Amino acid sequence: MSAGVTTHGLAFDAxxxxxxxxxxxxxxxxxxxxxxxxxxxxxxxxxxxxHGLITPTAGQIKISTDRQAMVFxxxxxxxxxxxxxxxxxxxxxxPRAEVEGRCRNILREIDLEARAGQPARALSGGEQQxxxxxxxxxxxxxxxxxxxxxxxxxxxxxxAIEATVMRAAAEGTKVVxxxxxxxxxxxxxxxxxxxxxxxxxxxxxxxxxxDSPVSEQARAxxxxxxxx
Amino acid sequence: xxxxxxxxxxxxxxxxxxxxxxxxxxxxxxxxxLVEIVSLSLRVSLIAVFIACLIGLPLGARLAVARFRxxxxxxxxxxxxxxxxxxxxxxxxxxxxxxxxxxxxxGLLYTPTAMIIAQTILIAPIITALSRQIIxxxxxxxxxxxxxxxxxxxETTRALxxxxxxxxxxxxxxxxxxxxxxxxxxxxxxGNIDHLTRVMTTAIALETSKGxxxxxxxxxxxxxxxxxxxxxxxxxLRRPDA
Numbered sequence: 001m002s003a004g005v006t007t008h009g010l011a012f013d014a015x016x017x018x019x020x021x022x023x024x025x026x027x028x029x030x031x032x033x034x035x036x037x038x039x040x041x042x043x044x045x046x047x048x049x050x051h052g053l054i055t056p057t058a059g060q061i062k063i064s065t066d067r068q069a070m071v072f073x074x075x076x077x078x079x080x081x082x083x084x085x086x087x088x089x090x091x092x093x094x095p096r097a098e099v100e101g102r103c104r105n106i107l108r109e110i111d112l113e114a115r116a117g118q119p120a121r122a123l124s125g126g127e128q129q130x131x132x133x134x135x136x137x138x139x140x141x142x143x144x145x146x147x148x149x150x151x152x153x154x155x156x157x158x159x160a161i162e163a164t165v166m167r168a169a170a171e172g173t174k175v176v177x178x179x180x181x182x183x184x185x186x187x188x189x190x191x192x193x194x195x196x197x198x199x200x201x202x203x204x205x206x207x208x209x210x211d212s213p214v215s216e217q218a219r220a221x222x223x224x225x226x227x228x
Numbered sequence: 229x230x231x232x233x234x235x236x237x238x239x240x241x242x243x244x245x246x247x248x249x250x251x252x253x254x255x256x257x258x259x260x261x262l263v264e265i266v267s268l269s270l271r272v273s274l275i276a277v278f279i280a281c282l283i284g285l286p287l288g289a290r291l292a293v294a295r296f297r298x299x300x301x302x303x304x305x306x307x308x309x310x311x312x313x314x315x316x317x318x319x320x321x322x323x324x325x326x327x328x329x330x331x332x333x334x335g336l337l338y339t340p341t342a343m344i345i346a347q348t349i350l351i352a353p354i355i356t357a358l359s360r361q362i363i364x365x366x367x368x369x370x371x372x373x374x375x376x377x378x379x380x381x382x383e384t385t386r387a388l389x390x391x392x393x394x395x396x397x398x399x400x401x402x403x404x405x406x407x408x409x410x411x412x413x414x415x416x417x418x419g420n421i422d423h424l425t426r427v428m429t430t431a432i433a434l435e436t437s438k439g440x441x442x443x444x445x446x447x448x449x450x451x452x453x454x455x456x457x458x459x460x461x462x463x464x465l466r467r468p469d470a
Contacts, residue, residue: 053372069376076373079391088387089377139377 003065003143003174004029005050010059012042012049020045020198022059029064031190032165032175034206036182038221041195043178044073044147050176051145069141073148075132077120082112085120085131089138102138110134110164126157133164137173144168146177150184162188182222186210194218247445254446266450269427272340272414273407276347277355280403283348284355285396289385291356292363306360309353314346318416321346325417338419343427346413351403358399363388401462408455428454 004027011021020042027033035043048054050061051070078085083103090099107113110130115123120131129149136144146165150158158181166188169175179185185192189206194215201215213219254262291302323329325337325345336342366388374384389396411429418425420434428451435444 048372051376053375066378070372072372076370078370078387079394092377092383136376 003063003068005033005143005174005176006062007050008060008062010046010049010061011057012045012054013057018198020049021056023200025193025200025203027174027176027193028191030169030172030174032169032177032188034185034189034192035176035178035195036180036185036192036218036221037195037201038217040197042198043195045198046195047145047147047176047178063143065142067140067142068145069136069139069143070145071129071132071136071147071149073151075125075128077123077128077131080120081117082120082123082131083107083116086135086138089135093139106134106138124157126153126160129153129157129161130164133161137164137168141173143174143176146175148178148180150179150181158184182210194221243441243445246442247449250442251446251449255450262447262450264423265426265428265431265447266454268340268425269408269429269451270454272343272427273347273404273410276344276351276407277400277404279344279348280352280355281400284352284403285359285389285399286385288356288359288361289363289389290381291360292367293381293384293388303357303360306353306357310357312350312353314350314410314412315416317349318346318413321349321413321417337417338421338425340418340425342417343414343425346417347407347410350410350413351406354406355399355403358402359392359396362392362395362399366392397462401459404458405455408451408458 005025006027007023007025009021010023010025012019023046035046037043045054047070049056050063051068052061053070078088080088086103086106087099090102094102104113104116107116110133112123112127112131115127120128123131133146133149144165149165150161153161162184165175165177169188169190177188185206189209191204192206192209193203194201194209194213194217196215196217201217202209202213204214209218210222213222253259291299291306321342322337324331325334325342326332327337336345367384370384370388370391374387379387409429411433414425414427415430415433418427418430420426420430426434428447432444432447432451435441435447
């Protein structure tokens with residue numbers, strides 16, 4: 001299972017302004033790619049373009065699989081119980097007889113079995129995000145997009161999400177993750193794409209990026225200086 | 229207060245007192261005529277609401293989700309239809325159902341079915357327009373998630389209707405409120421025939437024209453209590469947000 005992502009001249013304009021691109025990207029077919037960059041760099045926009053939620057103004061995106069899923073910064077919880085949020089996606093992929101058992105297994109894995117019947121919206125932020133990630137993974141994606149999934153979570157919840165993401169990546173799911181958290185990027189990234197003002201400043205292996213960033217913008221970002 | 233005005237005031241108070249006493253007496257004794265009128269009112273209005281929901285909820289949801297040329301014009305028309313004058317609807321239904329009308333052969337004029345048709349036409353646009361707004365707001369919240377999951381339009385519509393069910397109960401209640409309180413259309417197509425098409429509102433209109441204000445007020449009070457009871461029942465049926 002692998003999912004290569006390449007773009008050629010990918011660009012997106014809004015209100016007469018170029019927001020992203022033109023971008024020529026070639027992401028590895030496996031592992032975790034982290035998109036980093038200051039606010040307004042176009043990371044989330046790029047993620048939405050790659051996932052097909054937004055139509056690009058120009059350029060092409062080539063992705064070798066249709067089996068994609070995305071987890072948003074603010075998890076979207078259906079107005080249903082915790083279990084029903086999972087069943088909603090499970091029943092689209094599996095025979096009815098298997099759905100309940102699979103749901104129970106997933107809830108046990110994410111430690112929400114005891115809250116299966118409760119409204120999903122009553123969960124804490126961390127629990128909601130765990131559920132959103134589990135729901136995305138329940139679609140058995142070959143390519144998983146994550147838009148700052150731990151942005152407002154405590155360290156324990158963040159680590160729980162990271163562990164799940166790394167496990168999914170180890171099992172073959174290609175992951176593209178947007179984060180501002182440099183520590184998180186160091187922990188999970190295989191390669192890093194650094195964006196600034198809608199353009200790619202550099203794309204390198206994580207070790208190279210953190211040890212010796214090439215661009216001045218990336219150096220300033222990693223040093224905690226303001227990137228303008 | 230002049231003596232003339234005071235006499236009028238005293239009469240009104242007496243009417244209300246009589247009305248309460250009469251209403252209470254009619255309800256306690258389960259007066260056969262009253263039960264028949266109330267039952268027919270509820271039957272006609274609830275069936276009309278049910279049919280209007282069958283039409284209006286999917287249509288509202290589809291309008292909320294779909295994007296097509298002329299959508300804005302369709303929304304304007306649907307919203308405008310919420311204010312359909314009942315007597316005009318009654319007249320149009322009358323013309324269609326009368327012997328010389330296109331549907332005259334069915335013999336539906338002056339039957340409860342004709343009243344249901346008229347009420348359905350009146351409240352279907354209300355159900356459609358209000359549900360469209362509710363579903364559209366919900367869709368804004370869910371849209372990216374649903375597109376990410378690759379849901380078809382039909383799956384999206386069904387999921388939105390299910391998740392918007394609490395607010396949609398209120399929409400159905402708004403429709404019921406309009407239906408049960410409606411008089412103009414049902415009196416034209418129903419004819420207010422005793423033991424056949426007489427409902428509470430038409431009975432109130434009749435008793436008022438006859439000058440029997442206590443009975444009219446008594447029926448009015450029962451109508452109000454019924455509306456309250458149906459709303460209270462709907463509130464208890466609404467499960468907590470899941």
